[in-house]
Structures are given as C-alpha cells and as structure tokens.
Amino acid sequence: MTKRLDRLHLILTFLAVAQQGNLTSAAKVLGTTQPTVSRRLRDLEAMLGTRLAARTTHRFHLTPEGAELQRKAMAWADVWSEWEQDLKATTSVPKGLLTIVGPHGYGNNFLLDAIAQYRQAFPQVQVRLRLTDGPVDLIRDGADLWVCAGGCSDQTLHVRRLGLMHRILIASRDYPGRAVRQPEGLEKHPLIGLIPHVHGRLVLCSTRTGERREVQMQSDFATDGLLASYRAVQLGLGVGAAAPWLCGPDLAAGRVRRILPGWELEPVPIEAVTVAGRFRPARIDAFIDILARLLASTKGFELLLRGTAQAG
Template sequence: MSKSLDRLTLLQTFVRIADAGSISAAARDLGLSQPSVSRQLAELEARFKAHLMRRTTHSLALTEVGVELLADARRLLDEWEALEEKHLDAEKTPQGQLKVVAPVALGQLYLLDMAIQFQQQYPLISLSWQLEDRPIRFAEVGCDCWIKIGSVVDESLIVEPLGQVERMVVAAPELLKEYGRPKTLSDLESLPFVALEPFEGRQIPLTHAEEETRVLSPTVRMVTNNISALRQATLAGLGAAVIPRWFIEEDLRYQRLIDVQPNWRAPTLTIHMASLPGRHRPYRLRAFLDALRQTVPEIPGVERMHAASKRPRGERRQMR
C-alpha cells in the first residue's frame, strides 16, 4: 500500500469517526476492529502533531484543529472521488454514500417515498436519510444535501428554492361549535390559538387574495416547536392554528380541520435545498437533486417556483 493511499485511508477513517460519533461505531461501519480504528486515529494525530478529538466517557468531540481538518478532509476526499469519476465511464450506475438531511414531518410524509424509490432505483447507493428541523453545520455532519423549510441563513452555502408552501388558518369543528365560525378577521382574532415556533408568535400576519394584509394578535394558549404537536393540539380543539396545507391535506378532506378564512393566507414559506459551493457533485448527488426538483412541486399545497435557480451565497468554506 502506498504512502499516499495510507494518508487517504487515515482521512477516511477520521471522517467516519466524526460522522459516527464514536470509534466503536466507526469500526462497525468500516468492518474493522476498534483497536485498529483507534490506531489509525492516533497515527493521524501523530502526523499532525495535534489532538483532533477529545475523548469523553460516552462520546468524542472535535478539537478546534479537528474541526478544521474535518472540513479539509471532506474536500480532499471529494476531490479524490472527482478524479476517480473523471476516469470512469460517465454512464456507469451511481454508487457510493449519500447523506441527506430533511425536515422531520416533510421528510416522513412526502419525501420519504421519493427517497425509498430513489434508493431502489440506484441500489448501489448507500443512502443516509436524516430528519432534523434544527439548523445544521455541513462540515460537522458530512451532509451532501440539506432540505429546509424557511430561510437558510448560512451564506457559505448554495441555496436553491424548490417551492412555496401555502399556509392557512384552521380549526377543529369542536372549537367552532364553542366559539362560532368566524365571519370576519375580528371574529377570528377572538379565537384562542396554538402557535408554532419560530414561524408564529403573538402576531399573525394574513394576506387577502386581493393582497390586503392584516396582522392579528390573538390569545395564544399553547406554543410548540413541533408541527405534529401543533396539529394534535389543533385537532383536539385547543385553538386555531396556522398550518401548511401539505401537512393537513387529509384532515381538510375529511373535515377534521376547517379552513376558517379561505380568502386569507399566512405568508408562504419556501422549501430550499442547500449544498456546498465549489464542491464536486458526484452522479449520485446530481441524480438525487433532480428527483427532488421533480417531487417537491407535486406536494399538495406547494407551488412550483417558476424562476427557481441556484443562488451562490458566497465562496466561504468556513462553517459558522
């Protein structure tokens, strides 16, 4: 084995340890013994004359040097893969590892079917389908594609808008029996509400079909950061709520929830996909992004963005 391959192997092992969160988990993923993986990490630290990870009782944490090396290692491994693909048949079947992070509810209800079909279509791809609503750091999680509802504040990423989410005010029939169905926005404001963080709060802007905008300040009985909890509380009649159509399409169809003001809508939210700028995009990633572009606009209550395009947001590789 050549020295250059030794170094590449050490970096691959280091990245796998960082992704797995422990040496034992990385050893299982790599099909190696735990002592072997530990020796590779120790050899890499010896080469760089620095500690790359802090060992705690239950896990590992990257040092500052480790964080910097992890970003550089991912880039180097990407470049190596690009070199391999350049000299392989361009029509070969996509293969390798692909890590995608998607919103919890959207990733379960609609995008999961697409992900399963994609993996079945390309069986040589090892797909990691991670569901997370909180912001992520690409360099730390080793993500290839991040799907996010709402704005992406990391300006080091390339962000592409895929569709706009329709959101409406809904309530359970039981709540409307108690308070009466609101005929005006003043009536609507008198209803108790359940609110979703961080999109809603004490003030809820609504826009009419004729583009008039009003801001409601209803009484909020409950606040949650989970859309499933929001739906359950609304179904239980705890209050009205602003919920995206894609999440309650079946509830609306069977009138478990009622669109109480059909001519008024909350501000739309945009579904984005994000990736690193300037990085090599292997066949498997390009194929997945194409599938995503086709799937998202077909979700109920999601409007296709006709002028959707990639938006470079800076060339900085440093994750914040």
C-alpha cells in the same frame, strides 16, 4: 498537513526524475525549473537519509535505494490513479452514501416518497435520513443535503429554492371559531405556535385580492415540531397553521375545518441546501431533481421556475 503535502511533492518529483532519466526533462514535465527539481531531490534524500541517484552533468542512474523507492512509489501512483477514477465517476454517476437532513413532518411524508423513487432509480446509492426540527450545521453533521423549510440565512452555503409551500389556518371540528369573518377576529382566539414559523404576529394574504393584513394572537402553546402542532390542532387547543398536503385528508373527511377560508398565511420557502463549492457529487443533484419533481405535484406547493443560489 503541510509536511505531508511537502512529502507528496518530493515523491512526485522523484518519480518524474526517475522516469525521464534527467533533471531537465523532469522539470519540463512538472512545469518547474531544473534547480527546483534538483533541490527537491536533495531534500528527499536528506529526509530519507540515503542517496537515491548518482548524477553528473551527462549521466544519471538510480541507486539500489532509489530503484526500490521508485518501485514502491509507482505502486502508490497506480492506487492513486484508481482513486482518482473512482472520485471522478462519483461526480458524474450517482453512487456512494447520501446523507439527508430534513424536518420531521416533511421527512415522514414527501421526503420518504422522494427517497423511495431515488433508491429505485439509483440502487447503488445508500441513503441516510436524519430528521430534526432544530438548527442544522451541514459541516458538523457531515451531511450532504439539508431540505430546509422556511429559508436558509447562511450566505456561505449553496441554496436552491425549490418553491413555496402554502399554509392555511385550521382548527378541530368542534372548535368554536365559526364566527371569524375577518383576520382581526382571530385576536380573540389562542394560537398554536410553530417555532419559528408561526408565532404571535401573523401576516395573512387574501386569496382573492392579494391584500395583506397583520394580526396579533396569543400563543398559550408552542412547539418546534410540525406534527406536534398539528396534533394540538386536532385536540382543540386552538387555531393552527398547516400546509394542504398535511391537513388535506382530514379537511376532506371533516375531522378538521378551515378558519378564514379566504385567507392564507405567507407561504414558506422550501430549499435544498448544500455546502458551497464548484464540484458536487452526482448523487446529490440527482436526489434534488427527484425531490423537485415530486414537490411539483404536491398539493399546496407553488413551483418556482428558477431556483436561486446564495453561494456556489
């Protein structure tokens, strides 16, 4: 890579010399010194094994080989100029390919809704959605955006916290848990674990007073899939946690029922995670804005007025 960059500097120096007609003027254009320009020109000639210019104190002209190199280098410079304009446009106008990673449950719900709105607004952007409930490596996966549920701990990434997703305890319609009146009563019931968000130790918050209580529950079944844990609830395997957007229709229809109506689990942060850096393509920010607006209207979602960033 270093040698390629060195060659780039040498070619740019040569073009400046050819266009300016002397070393001193080229040095001013490049913001360097005349000896540096002279050395780079000699290095380029040595690398190519040919003389590119005939020069004296007062006269300078290109050799035939130098003129040919100038012609080819100018063609390359024109292509680079087009690339530069395209890349600059990418940072201001959504275009290109947007690769998103998110959890299965969200991906099959409001992430797809956000993508539909996004594609309607920006049809020139192609979208790839990868769903996983496991760990995500943005660099390794070559992804633009990770919609993270539960919080990202990597301090090297840029994190925009969109808000908090509330969660309630539910069970199947026929599950024998109506006698639970206080959080401590849950200890006699099996917990459907959702790795890593719901495990044996639960922190519950009173919706009336804000009081917090911690209870221990045994988990005979656990999964890292949100949809799988919800299906386990429907099948009567125990008490589980779900966000209102997921269980709302079944609650209304009586297919599942709420356990401890006056209490909720600690809400889960929803974050938009990207690779840290000064410049971010417009296609990423445009999608995050659409997703944030959609989440604001999602049942059980608590919108944050200010996002937070860990790295920028």
